[in-house]
Amino acid sequence: MRAAVVKVKKFGGPEAVEVLEVPLPEPGPLEVRIKVAGAALNPADTVLRTGVFSPFEDFEYIGLGFDAAGTVDAVGPGVLLKVGTPVIAFDAPLLRPTKAQAEYLVTDLNSIALAPEGMALTLAATIPLNAITASQALDRLPLRPRDTLLVTGAAGAVGGYAVELARTRGVRIVTQGRPEDEEFLRGRASWFVSSDEELSEAVRRFVPEGVDGVLDAAALGAPALAAVRDGGIFSSVRADVLPAPERGIAVRHTPAGPEPTRLSYLSALAEVGVLTPRVAQIYPLSQAAEAYAQFARGGRRGRIVLVP
Numbered sequence: 001m002r003a004a005v006v007k008v009k010k011f012g013g014p015e016a017v018e019v020l021e022v023p024l025p026e027p028g029p030l031e032v033r034i035k036v037a038g039a040a041l042n043p044a045d046t047v048l049r050t051g052v053f054s055p056f057e058d059f060e061y062i063g064l065g066f067d068a069a070g071t072v073d074a075v076g077p078g079v080l081l082k083v084g085t086p087v088i089a090f091d092a093p094l095l096r097p098t099k100a101q102a103e104y105l106v107t108d109l110n111s112i113a114l115a116p117e118g119m120a121l122t123l124a125a126t127i128p129l130n131a132i133t134a135s136q137a138l139d140r141l142p143l144r145p146r147d148t149l150l151v152t153g154a155a156g157a158v159g160g161y162a163v164e165l166a167r168t169r170g171v172r173i174v175t176q177g178r179p180e181d182e183e184f185l186r187g188r189a190s191w192f193v194s195s196d197e198e199l200s201e202a203v204r205r206f207v208p209e210g211v212d213g214v215l216d217a218a219a220l221g222a223p224a225l226a227a228v229r230d231g232g233i234f235s236s237v238r239a240d241v242l243p244a245p246e247r248g249i250a251v252r253h254t255p256a257g258p259e260p261t262r263l264s265y266l267s268a269l270a271e272v273g274v275l276t277p278r279v280a281q282i283y284p285l286s287q288a289a290e291a292y293a294q295f296a297r298g299g300r301r302g303r304i305v306l307v308p
């Protein structure tokens, strides 16, 4: 099969991404093989591509891709799913010879859920990593209905799902985003502040004492913490951008992990329109390096998806 990989001796920019012919992986016990219909590109792929994770002694190349949607193609011992079942997958392990950006993905039962019925698999491919991250990061913020939440980077993938999930909890939301995202974000939450404004000051126009919690999807760190009230909570999605706690504010980090029940729930929310996955552009897998170059240019809303 063909797979997007980076050779361990060639880590670097988008040009380091190659599509190689590699052995077809076989599912072991409690594993499935998925015929991939779409695999999204995420910031985590860029990090993998540059080679910051190590050691790599056991690898000639490593695979890319955390998100996939496709159909079950083969099952290992102990799996009752039927071949042909549409599924989504969050392929979390960092270092593997091939991952989701490939013709086939082998992953375990804990990492998959039924795909949203009636949704294109290329669209469904953008759900797993970012919806799981948003959902788990929100759980770090035990907010009650009517409490106030700031979501930074609210027009992005994690931020977008976080806003939609927070709405289901009856929380009052301040979204923060680029000026050009204002119209989109005003349609999703009552309050908007622009990245051009001083964050804490702008948030206090709506919530004078500061918000009860922040989900910092733009990885701003200290400026986002400053918008939280004394004794509130700061939920981060980046371990490298954790502000020092102050004023009794709890600082929590969420490394997203697979959770099949949660993934099923998120898939169901997408099926009924509570979560709205977004695709910016679709590339054939053969043009993976071009897709990574486009991703690195930034500025898009919605994910880039590779189609084998």
Ligand SMILES: NC(=O)c1ccc[n+]([C@@H]2O[C@H](COP(=O)([O-])OP(=O)(O)OC[C@H]3O[C@@H](n4cnc5c(N)ncnc54)[C@H](OP(=O)(O)O)[C@@H]3O)[C@@H](O)[C@H]2O)c1
Residues within 6 Å of the ligand: 042, 043, 044, 129, 130, 133, 152, 153, 154, 155, 156, 157, 158, 159, 176, 177, 178, 195, 217, 218, 219, 220, 236, 237, 238, 254, 255, 256, 257, 298, 299, 300
């Ligand atoms: N913990 C985990 O396991 C986990 C999982 C998934 C993601 N993450 C992390 O979560 C973060 C968000 O990921 P994502 O996939 O949602 O990225 P994304 O889709 O690119 O969204 C990030 C959003 O934040 C905006 N932004 C950046 N700086 C900003 C600023 N100063 N003010 C306002 N908005 C700003 C971006 O706008 P522009 O595009 O205009 O810059 C974009 O809309 C990344 O750092 C990613 O590494 C962590």
